[in-house]
Amino acid sequence: xxxxxxxxxxxxxxxxxxxxxxxxxxxxxxxxxxxxxxxxxxxxxxxxxxxxxxxxxxxxxxxxxxxxxxxxxxxxxxxxxxxxxxxxxxxxxxxxxxxxxxxxxxxxxxxxxxxxxxxxxxxxxxxxxxxxxxxxxxxxxxxxxxxxxxxxxxxxxxxxxxxxxxxxxxxxxxxxxxxxxxxxxxxxxxxxxxxxxxxxxxxxxxxxxxxxxxxxxxxxxxxxxxxxxxxxxxxxxxxxxxxxxxxxxxxxxxxxxxxxxxxxxxxxxxxxxxxxxxxxxx
Amino acid sequence: xxxxxxxxxxxxxxxxxxxxxxxxxxxxxxxxxxxxxxxxxxxxxxxxxxxxxxxxxxxxxxxxxxxxxxxxxxxxxxxxxxxxxxxxxxxxxxxxxxxxxxxxxxxxxxxxxxxxxxxxxxxxxxxxxxxxxxxxxxxxxxxxxxxxxxxxxxxxxxxxxxxxxxxxxxxxxxxxxxxxxxxxxxxxxxxxxxxxxxxxxxxxxxxxxxxxxxxxxxxxxxxxxxxxxxxxxxxxxxxxxxxxxxxxxxxxxxxxxxxxxxxxxxxxxxxxxxxxxxxxxxxxxxxxxxxxxxxxxxxxxxxxxxxxxxxxxxxxxxxxxxxxxxxxxxxxxxxxxxxxxxxxxxxxxxxxxxxxxxxxxxxxxxxxx
Numbered sequence: 001x002x003x004x005x006x007x008x009x010x011x012x013x014x015x016x017x018x019x020x021x022x023x024x025x026x027x028x029x030x031x032x033x034x035x036x037x038x039x040x041x042x043x044x045x046x047x048x049x050x051x052x053x054x055x056x057x058x059x060x061x062x063x064x065x066x067x068x069x070x071x072x073x074x075x076x077x078x079x080x081x082x083x084x085x086x087x088x089x090x091x092x093x094x095x096x097x098x099x100x101x102x103x104x105x106x107x108x109x110x111x112x113x114x115x116x117x118x119x120x121x122x123x124x125x126x127x128x129x130x131x132x133x134x135x136x137x138x139x140x141x142x143x144x145x146x147x148x149x150x151x152x153x154x155x156x157x158x159x160x161x162x163x164x165x166x167x168x169x170x171x172x173x174x175x176x177x178x179x180x181x182x183x184x185x186x187x188x189x190x191x192x193x194x195x196x197x198x199x200x201x202x203x204x205x206x207x208x209x210x211x212x213x214x215x216x217x218x219x220x221x222x223x224x225x226x227x228x229x230x231x232x233x234x235x236x237x238x239x240x241x242x243x244x245x246x247x248x249x250x251x252x253x254x255x256x257x258x259x260x261x262x263x264x265x266x267x268x269x270x271x272x273x274x275x276x277x278x279x280x281x282x
Numbered sequence: 283x284x285x286x287x288x289x290x291x292x293x294x295x296x297x298x299x300x301x302x303x304x305x306x307x308x309x310x311x312x313x314x315x316x317x318x319x320x321x322x323x324x325x326x327x328x329x330x331x332x333x334x335x336x337x338x339x340x341x342x343x344x345x346x347x348x349x350x351x352x353x354x355x356x357x358x359x360x361x362x363x364x365x366x367x368x369x370x371x372x373x374x375x376x377x378x379x380x381x382x383x384x385x386x387x388x389x390x391x392x393x394x395x396x397x398x399x400x401x402x403x404x405x406x407x408x409x410x411x412x413x414x415x416x417x418x419x420x421x422x423x424x425x426x427x428x429x430x431x432x433x434x435x436x437x438x439x440x441x442x443x444x445x446x447x448x449x450x451x452x453x454x455x456x457x458x459x460x461x462x463x464x465x466x467x468x469x470x471x472x473x474x475x476x477x478x479x480x481x482x483x484x485x486x487x488x489x490x491x492x493x494x495x496x497x498x499x500x501x502x503x504x505x506x507x508x509x510x511x512x513x514x515x516x517x518x519x520x521x522x523x524x525x526x527x528x529x530x531x532x533x534x535x536x537x538x539x540x541x542x543x544x545x546x547x548x549x550x551x552x553x554x555x556x557x558x559x560x561x562x563x564x565x566x567x568x569x570x571x572x573x574x575x576x577x578x579x580x581x582x583x584x585x586x587x588x589x590x591x592x593x594x595x596x597x598x599x600x601x602x603x604x605x606x607x608x609x610x611x612x613x614x615x616x617x618x619x620x621x622x623x624x625x626x627x628x629x630x631x632x633x634x635x636x637x638x639x640x641x642x643x644x645x646x647x648x649x650x651x
Contacts, residue, residue: 186375187380188450189402
């Protein structure tokens with residue numbers, strides 16, 4: 001059908017891209033994770049598992065990894081809790097306002113991540129919008145300190161930022177449900193509530209899985225929100241990686257942690273893909 | 283059956299005459315518009331207990347909309363629906379004792395065949411033992427027991443069709459609505475399903491409202507046909523009535539083939555091109571429908587008593603197996619289509635004969651938007 005030259009011209013550029021910008025760096029990182037740093041601050045190419053051992057031995061690393069997962073899990077749950085009803089309403093009840101509302105959900109994605117994170121800083125800070133308001137209406141005497149520089153602030157910000165990512169696949173899944181299935185359900189005597197739980201929700205599960213995966217993976221690897229709003233208690237694993245590659249100058253350990261995260265994320269993606277497949281029927 | 287009775291045809295929309303019982307469903311002056319677009323105009327129609335009623339119409343005639351109003355997926359802009367003493371159109375679809383077989387079947391893809399059929403009973407919270415036995419029966423009835431555990435995507439279109447039917451019937455509705463359920467099937471399977479569906483309906487004794495655009499299907503299956511045209515009922519009658527005595531030119535042409543003869547009545551005689559025949563009709567223009575099979579090729583030179591005879595030239599001859607369709611030009615540009623049992627070969631000049639009683643008076647069908 002297509003000539004060899006054409007096939008090569010089409011497949012070669014992406015192949016080169018993937019090799020140079022993805023495969024080689026991963027491979028390099030994988031190698032680094034077995035090396036070490038000498039007293040004189042040079043990388044020693046001695047192959048061993050010391051970095052992985054340290055990851056398990058030193059509390060701060062695995063605790064931060066666990067905390068990151070816990071933060072990501074909360075973000076995922078809140079994003080779904082917010083995103084699903086929104087998607088459901090838009091898909092089934094928004095009528096001709098559908099497109100407008102859809103755009104409204106999407107528009108924040110066009111605003112720089114940094115701006116949105118900073119916005120929360122000005123809202124949650126001790127002299128921020130929220131604390132000022134609370135004191136103004138005499139609900140509190142002093143600024144609430146836990147609002148900013150806490151895991152709470154990180155979860156809140158990440159939820160705000162990643163809810164559209166959870167919303168989109170759920171919305172797409174709901175839009176794909178043939179409306180005559182809903183009619184058939186009503187026709188067979190199912191109330192709107194029964195129809196939701198027996199037909200609409202099961203058929204939207206692939207979207208929920210995809211949305212949850214987005215929210216979890218993206219927030220697990222986030223480092224800006226914890227950097228700006230997390231404080232010492234809200235630090236996440238990416239912040240540690242960043243400092244290991246930066247000031248601490250321990251690239252091998254940073255690479256080992258990165259590789260563990262990569263493994264975690266990839267197995268999560270494989271798992272969610274299987275789940276999606278199991279629940280898709282088209 | 284004479285000319286005089288033909289001219290007195292009324293659109294009979296009450297079901298009492300047809301089945302001799304009180305109607306199950308009474309559709310009263312139902313109208314529907316989408317914005318400025320009028321889809322249904324003043325539809326009144328009764329459906330008898332156990333009746334097989336077909337709503338026949340071309341696409342855009344409003345037949346599916348009428349069905350959706352009965353099911354409750356659309357709200358009528360005007361009019362009422364009554365099922366016995368119950369005002370049906372005020373009920374949401376899930377409270378109506380009406381079930382639908384959808385055109386595309388609308389089987390739940392995440393449920394097995396069995397779970398699909400059980401759906402209505404499950405949401406009604408019937409005891410599990412009852413569900414199992416009724417679902418088993420329903421699957422048996424449509425000969426699909428072997429596929430109980432399959433997902434709908436694993437079975438053929440015809441099988442999906444049966445499941446859709448079982449899923450509706452298992453709830454023992456008082457009325458079953460079928461929206462072109464056979465249109466997705468190929469011709470052979472379609473004919474087979476027509477017969478099966480009809481005998482199933484007889485067996486379960488539930489009233490069927492069957493929507494189709496296929497006049498042949500309507501003729502084969504129905505107790506009565508309601509012919510819908512541009513949102514209005516053109517004629518409601520049994521297949522034999524509607525074929526033998528079409529009320530309007532549209533009905534005559536839509537259901538079967540016909541020759542429409544535009545004539546002029548003067549002093550008890552119809553004059554139509556070279557044809558004349560006596561008729562007890564008032565003076566003025568008149569339109570007649572003459573079925574091709576009511577015209578026959580005549581032999582000899584003398585007309586049979588009481589018959590109209592005309593000479594013509596064969597312009598086209600099409601062999602259909604059991605019959606032949608012949609287009610004959612009878613002078614003055616008048617073309618008559620004749621259906622005859624085998625002519626035995628090519629024809630040229632022919633003598634045609636028909637009985638004036640077979641030329642039924644029909645109303646003009648005015649253009650509608």
